[in-house]
Amino acid sequence: MPEVEIRFPADQVCSGSFRLLELPPDLCRLIESSVDDPSLMIKGGPEDDAVLCTSDKTYNIRSVTLSNSVLVVSPVPHIDGGEDQVIIQDSLNELLELVPAVPKLHRMNVMLQEHEWEEGYEEEDEDESLEGIFKAKRKRFTLEDAQIELQASEQEIAQALKEKHMLIIDGALRPLSPTYLHKILELLLMHLVSLSQLHDAASVLELSRSLEYEHEVRREVTLQVMRWFGEVDVADERWKMDVEKVVRQVGLGILCQHKTDPISEDEFIAKWNTAVGDTFASHTSLKLLTGNYLCAPSPFSTSTKLSYFPCAELPTDPAMRFADLFLTRERWKAEEIVPYLSDIAVDTKDLDKLLLKYARALTDKEGLWFTARAR
Template identity: 30%
Template structure:
C-alpha cells in the first residue's frame, strides 16, 4: 500500500505540482484473480439510465443464430462492441471529483481496488424491432375456426406471449402492437393469427349483416351482431373481427362499432387479389367497389403497401405485393424490389420502404443511399445503385 510520501516522490519525478491536484489521491491496486472476462461494460443514454434507476429491466434477446439485441419495455437496441485504446477499469470504491470533499487542507491517500478491466464496451443504437419472425411463427398453425364435430384441433406450434418474448427480437410493447397489427388474437392462452380465408369469412358475415339490417356503418351494435351471428361463428370471433375493422365506443350503455372504411375496403381488395397473379385494373376497380358495403368508397390510396399497380402494361394491371412479405434487412429489401421492377417512381416505392426508416430518417435518405434517380418520360424514377442479385 503506497504511503503519502511515496506518492509525493512520484509526483516530483513526474514534475507535477501537488497544489495543482485534488487533495484526495487515489491509489489503485488489482484485486486477486481479476480478469477482463469478469465484467462487461455498457454505455447507456439518459433514457435507459433513468429506466434502470427506476428499477426496470433491460433484456437481451436473440436465438443462437441471431445477432443479439437489447430491449426495454417499449424499445429495441442493437448491441455492438466498441473498442477503446484506453484500458477501462471497474472501481466500485473510487470517487469522481464532484463526489470529493474539498474541505481537506492537506493531501491524503485513498486506496481503491480494481475489480475488473476491459478495453471494449457494449454500444447501444436504437433500431427497428425484428417482427417478421412473429407472423412466421404464428402462421405455423393459423386459426381456421372451431373444430368440426369429430375433428380435433391441431395443438402443435402454439405460442404464449412468454414464448414470443423469448423468440422475437423486440420489446414487449412492440410485440403487442404488432400482434394487433396482424389481427392476432388470444385463444385458450395462446396467440393465434387467423387463417386468411377464415378472417375474410368473418368480415363477410359482419358486412352482410350490416347491409341486411340497413345499419349505419358508424353505428353497428355489438350485442345484436353477436346474437344474429352466434349460430354461424363463436361470439368472441365476431367481436374480434369488429375490433380489427372498427372502432369501439359506448352510447347510452350500449356498445357500438364504427367500421373503418379503409380497413374494410383493403380487406376486401386482398380477398379479390389473393388468388390472382395479375388483375386487369379497370375490371378490378369495378368488382372491388361492388364488393364493399353500400356507402363505402374504394380508392387505390387504400392499397398502399399491399398492392402494386403496373401503369406501363396495356391494359394496366394490379397485383398483390404486401410489405410484410418483403425482406426485413434494408439492403435485401431494395434488392428484392429492384428484381421485381427495374425502375420505380417515388410514389410507388415509398410504401414499400417507409417501415425501414429509423429515428429521424426519411425515405428520401434511403433512396439516396440505395438508389439512383433519372428522368423517364418526364417522370423521376429510381433504379438500383448496386448490381441486382437474383
Template identity: 35%
Template sequence: MTIPLYFPSTPLSTTGPSHLLLELPTEILKLIDQASDENPLSLTIKGSPSDEAVLCTCSKTYAIRSVQISNELVLFAPTSSSSSSTEKEGGLEVKDTLHELLELSECVPRTGRIERVLKGQEWEGLEGEREEEEEEEERPRKRTKYTLAHLKSLIQSSDSELVEALHEQNVLTLNGLLLPLSPRQLYPLLSLLLAQLVLHSEDNPPLSVPTSRLLPALKENGVVGEFAEAVLERFGAFDRERGKAGRSWTMNKKGEEVVKEIGHGVLIGKLDPHDPIPLSTFLSTWSNLIPDVFQPLISLSSLSGSYLLSPSNQPTPQQITPFPLSHLPLDAPSRFADLFLTRSRWLLKDMKPFLRDLAGDEKGRERLVARFGRVVKERVSVVGGKKEKGGAGGGVGGEMVEVVYARNK
C-alpha cells in the same frame, strides 16, 4: 487526495475485452430515475444468435451498435479487501482496456417474424368453423400453439409495440392462445359483417348495431362465442360489458379499416402472385364485396406495400400483382437484393412502402436507399396523353422523377 493505481499481476486478456460499456440515451436514464416498486424498470436485450441484438424498454426498441473510439479507455475497480496484500487497500486496480463502446439508437421494432412464427395456426375461415363444429371429435387438430408470453421471447420488440403489431396483423387472443386471421379467411367474414351492419343498423351511415341483432346473425354463419366477441373487439368497440342489456357495437374508423382489410384479403388471399390481373378487375372484385354506403372508402393507396402495378404507359390495361411486404426478407441487404431482382428500376415513391418496417421515418428510408441503391433523376414526358421515360420525340411537357437502381448497375 492521492489514490494509488495498481496493474494486475497477470497480463490482461489478449483475446479481447472482458467488459463492454453501454452508453445510455437520455430517455432511458429518465426511466431509471423514475423507477420504483410501483413503476418497475424493464430493460431486456432480445435476439437469437443469428440476430443483431436490440434492447427493449416496455414501449420502445433500440438497436445496439459497436462504436470504435480513438482513445483507449481504462476500466478500474477498487482493490479487493480480501487481497492478501494490505499494500493495495484503498487503491484502484486496472481491470480492462477498451477500444469500443456500445451505443443505442431507437429503431423500428422487428415484428416481421410474427407471421412466420404463427404460420400454420391460422383460423380456418367460415367453412372451416362449420366443419370443425361438425367433425371436431373425428378430426382432432394438432399444431403448436403460442401465447403472448412465448412471442415476447421470440420477437425483437417492446411489449407495447408487440401488442400493437399483433393488432395490425389481425392476431386474436382466445383462451390465452394466439389465433391469426389470414387475409384469405378474414375478408369473407368482414364482408359478412358489413352486410349485417347495413341490414340491422338504424344509423346512417350504418356504423353501430345492437348486439342482440348482430350476434345471432353472425351465429347463423358459424361465428359464435368468444371468437365472435374477439373479432368485433378487433374491428370496433362495445359500449358496455358483455351480458348487459342494451349493449351495442360500433365499427372503428367509420369502416375504413374493414374496407381496407377486405381489399387486402382479395389481393393477397385470392389472386395468384405469379399471375397479374387487370387493375380494373381487382377493383371491381373488391367493390362487389362492399355495400354501396361504404364504396367511397375503397382506396388503392390504402394497400400500399402489398402490390405492384405495371407501368401506366403501356397499350394494354394496367396490371396488378400481389407483392406483400410480409413475404420479403427481414434484413436490409437481402430486402434490397429481392427488390432489385423483382425490378431493376424502381420509382423511389414506389419503393418506400416496402421499407417501412426497416426504418421508422422518411429520412431513415432515404438513408437506406442511398446505402443500397443509386438514385438518379429522370424526365418522364407525356406522349399521346400517356407518360413515357426519357422524353422521346413527340413528348409533351414532362416531369422529373427519382428513380432507384441497384448500386452495381
C-alpha cells in the same frame, strides 16, 4: 483536483465482469423520470444479435472499441495519514451503444405458419384422442411465448399481432386466414345493413350472435376481428367501426386473388365498391393499398392493370429486400419504392441511408428513379 492511489487487487479479477453501456437521450430520460422501475430486457438467442427492449421500443446493441481503456475501480477505507485509495475491478476497452431498431418479428411467421385458422375450424376440437391432445400441446404458441421468443417490445408485439391478424384461441396464437377474414368483414358489413346498425355504434351482441348462428363464426373470433378494425366499448357493448381499415382490408382481400393474374383498375374498383356496399363505396381509394400492388399499363385498353405485390411477403433483410425489388422491376419511382421500405427503416433518416447504400438515384423528365447499385 483530488488525487487517488490506484491499486491492483490482491486476487486475480475476472476480466469482462463489467460492461459500459451508453444510453441514448430518450432512454436516459425514461430512466431518470420513471417513478417505477422502467422495464428493460435484453433479448436474443445464441445465434442472434442481442437487442435491448423497453416497454415500447427496440434497440440494437452495438460494440464500439475505445481508444483508451476505462478502469472500473472501487474505494477502500481511508488509512490514517494516507492518500485516498481505489482498487481496480476491471479494465474496459469497449463501449456498448444502443441504436434504435425495427422490431424483429419475422420469426413469428415461421412459428405460426402451420397454425392458420381457416373457415370450418370451429369444429376442430373434436379430436380428443390422446395423440391429438399431445399434438395440440406440442404445437401451441402463446402470447407469453411470443414475448419471450421475439426480439421486440411488448407494445410492438401487441401491435404486430393486431396488424398480422393473430387470433388468440384457447390461449394459443392462430393467424386468421386472409380469405376467412375477408368473408367475416363482408358478413359484418352485410349484417350492419340487415340489422339496421350504425357503423359507429353497432351492437356487439347482435352482430356476433348473427354471425355465429347464421354463418357458424365463433363469437370470440368475431369479437377479436371487431377489435382489430375498430373500437369495442366493453361497458356499452358497442363497436365503433374503423371505416378506412375495413375498406382497406376488403380491398386487399379482392386484390390478393390477382398475384399472377392482373386485373384492370376499373374492374377492381367496381368489385371493391360492390363488396363494401353503397354506404362505404365513397371510401375506396388505391392510396389505401399503397405497398401492396404494382401498376402496369394495359396493352388493350386505357385502364391500368393491377397485380398483388405485398410488402409483408418480402424479406426483412435489407439486402435481400432490395434484391427482390429490383428483380421485380429494374427501376422504381421514389414514391413507389418508399412504401416497400418503411417496415425495415426506423425513420426517414434510416430509410435514406438504406436507399443510399443499396440503390442508385437517377433523375429524368419524369422525376426521381431508383435502380440497383452496381456491384
